[in-house]
Amino acid sequence: MTLDQFPWLTAIVLLPLVASSLIPILPDKEGKTIRWYALGVGIADFILMCYAFWKNYDPSSATFQLAEKYTWIPQLGLSWAVSVDGISAPLVLLAGLVTTLSIFAAWQVNIKPRLFYFLMLVLYSAQIGVFVSQDLLLFFIMWEVELIPVYLLVSIWGGQKRQYAATKFLLYTAAASIFILVAGLGMALYGNNLTFDMAELALKDFPLALELPLYAGLLIAFGVKLAIFPLHTWLPDAHGEASSPVSMILAGVLLKMGGYGLIRLNMGLLDHAHVYFAPILAMLGVINIVYGAVNSFAQTNMKRRLAFSSISHMGFVLIGIASFTDLGISGAMLQMISHGLIASVLFFLAGVTYDRTHTMLMNEMGYIGKVMPKVFALFTVGALASLALPGMSGFASEISIFVGMTSSDVYSSTFRTVTVFLAAVGVILTPIYLLSMLRQIFYASDANPTCDINPSCDISDISLRAQGNQDVVCFGTSCVLPSEADFSDARPREVFIAVCFLVPIIAIGAYPKMATNIYDATTTAINSQMRLAHEQVALEKNAPMFAEQSNFPILSEVKVNTILAKVSWESCTQVLQSW
Numbered sequence: 001m002t003l004d005q006f007p008w009l010t011a012i013v014l015l016p017l018v019a020s021s022l023i024p025i026l027p028d029k030e031g032k033t034i035r036w037y038a039l040g041v042g043i044a045d046f047i048l049m050c051y052a053f054w055k056n057y058d059p060s061s062a063t064f065q066l067a068e069k070y071t072w073i074p075q076l077g078l079s080w081a082v083s084v085d086g087i088s089a090p091l092v093l094l095a096g097l098v099t100t101l102s103i104f105a106a107w108q109v110n111i112k113p114r115l116f117y118f119l120m121l122v123l124y125s126a127q128i129g130v131f132v133s134q135d136l137l138l139f140f141i142m143w144e145v146e147l148i149p150v151y152l153l154v155s156i157w158g159g160q161k162r163q164y165a166a167t168k169f170l171l172y173t174a175a176a177s178i179f180i181l182v183a184g185l186g187m188a189l190y191g192n193n194l195t196f197d198m199a200e201l202a203l204k205d206f207p208l209a210l211e212l213p214l215y216a217g218l219l220i221a222f223g224v225k226l227a228i229f230p231l232h233t234w235l236p237d238a239h240g241e242a243s244s245p246v247s248m249i250l251a252g253v254l255l256k257m258g259g260y261g262l263i264r265l266n267m268g269l270l271d272h273a274h275v276y277f278a279p280i281l282a283m284l285g286v287i288n289i290v291y292g293a294v295n296s297f298a299q300t301n302m303k304r305r306l307a308f309s310s311i312s313h314m315g316f317v318l319i320g321i322a323s324f325t326d327l328g329i330s331g332a333m334l335q336m337i338s339h340g341l342i343a344s345v346l347f348f349l350a351g352v353t354y355d356r357t358h359t360m361l362m363n364e365m366g367y368i369g370k371v372m373p374k375v376f377a378l379f380t381v382g383a384l385a386s387l388a389l390p391g392m393s394g395f396a397s398e399i400s401i402f403v404g405m406t407s408s409d410v411y412s413s414t415f416r417t418v419t420v421f422l423a424a425v426g427v428i429l430t431p432i433y434l435l436s437m438l439r440q441i442f443y444a445s446d447a448n449p450t451c452d453i454n455p456s457c458d459i460s461d462i463s464l465r466a467q468g469n470q471d472v473v474c475f476g477t478s479c480v481l482p483s484e485a486d487f488s489d490a491r492p493r494e495v496f497i498a499v500c501f502l503v504p505i506i507a508i509g510a511y512p513k514m515a516t517n518i519y520d521a522t523t524t525a526i527n528s529q530m531r532l533a534h535e536q537v538a539l540e541k542n543a544p545m546f547a548e549q550s551n552f553p554i555l556s557e558v559k560v561n562t563i564l565a566k567v568s569w570e571s572c573t574q575v576l577q578s579w
Contacts, residue, residue: 244351
C-alpha cells in the first residue's frame, strides 16, 4: 500500500477511539501516565491530520478529497464514507488543535482521571467523525456519540449545578438530533433508491413541498447546537458549570458543528428551501448578535458572560450564510474558525483565573492584575481579539460578513441597511462588556471589600510577597488563609497553551488568506449553487423582491435567457408554456 492509498481519514477518526480503549488497562495509580498518554494521542492525531492535508489536500479544488468508502451495513444502505473539502478541512484542524490543548489544559484533573481522559479521546474521535462523514446516517451516529462524553464530562467534573446543566444539555441536543434522523430518512427514502450517501442525495430532485419541512427540521437541530435564539438556553448553563477544558471544546468545536451542518446539509442538499429561509436566518442572526451582547451585561459569572458572548458571535455566522455572496459565506467560515480559537483561549484563561481565585463571580474579584500580570496580558489580548480589534482574526471575519451582506444584490436596500445597522449595534456593545469584564477581574472591584478573617487586611496592597508572612491574603472582596491561596502567575504550561491559540489568531488577522485559501474554492462553489437556486426560484415565481414583499424578483429578459441556458429544456418548456 502506497501513501496515496493509505486511509488517512479513517486513521484520523479511529486513532483516538482505539487509543482510548487501552486507558483502562494502563498501569497508573496517580493519573500521571494516563494524562501523558492522552496528550500523546492527541498530538499524534493532530500531526497526522496536518501531514495528511499537507500532502494530499488541494485547496484550489472544490471537490471532495481523501475520499474513502467501505460498505458497513448494506441492508440499511450504511457505508463508512469519509472525505474532506474546504468546509470540513479547516474545522477538522480546529477540532484537533482545540481538543489536544484542552487535554493539556486538564493537567490537574485528579478525580477519576482514567474516565476523564477516556471520554476526552472518545469525544475527539466523534468530533472529527462529524466533520468528515459523507454518509448521512454515519453523520448522525457520530453526532449522537459526541453527546455522551460531553454529558458525563459536565455532570462529573462540573460545578455545583453540574447535574442540572448536563441534563439540560442532553435533553436539548438529543431531542434536536431526532430532526436530523427524520430528515435523513426523508431524503434517503425519497425516489427509487435508498441511500444515505450525501453525494447521491445531492443529485435527487426533491420537491419544494418536501425541502421546506426538511430544512426547517435541520435548522432546529443545528440551531440548538449553534445556540440560535430561542434554542440557546442550554449553553450558558453548560458553560457556567463545565470545567474549563470542557468549555473550551464546547465553545471552540461543538458550536461550529451547528454552523457546519447548516452549510453541508441545509445549503448543500436543500438549496431551493434555503432561498426561502435565508432572510429568516439573517433576522435570527441579528437577534443573536444583539440579544447575546445585551445579556452579557447582566452576567456576574465570568464564564456565563463569555457564553452569551459566544451566542452573539454566532449570529454573524448566520448572516454570512444568508448573504448569497462569496465574501459573506467566506466570512461565516472564517468567523467559525476565529471564534473557535478566541473562545477557547478565553475559557481557558477563565479557568486559570478560577484556579487562583476559586470564584467565577466577577464582583468578588478585582485588584489581581498586578498579582498575575501574565494572565492579565493574555486575557487582554484574547478579549481584544473577541471585540474584533483590527489586526486580529475576529476583525477579518466580521468585516467580511458586513461587506458580504451589504453588497448582496439579492436583498432590498432596506433589508440590508436594517440588518447591518442592528448587527453593528452588537459590535459596539461587545467591547463594552468585554472591557468591563477585564476591569472587574483585574482592577478595582465595585463592592466594598470586607475581610472576616482579618479586618485590618489592606486589600489595596496585595503584593503576595509582602503578605507572605501575614495571617491572610486578600483580593477583590475575598480573603483567604495563605494555605488556601494559590496566587502564582501563569505557569509555563499555561502560557504555552494560551500562546498556541493567540499566535494563529494574530496571524490570521494579519494575513487572512492563510485561512481563507483553504476553503475559498468550496465556498465560491456553494454560493454559485445558492445563487442558481435563487434564480430558478425567482424564475418560477417571477414576482417582486422577497425582502420587500415576501416574494422573489422580477427578472429581465437578459437574465431570463441566462438562466434558461443553465436549466433543462423540459423545465424551460414548462415555464414558457405557463407564460
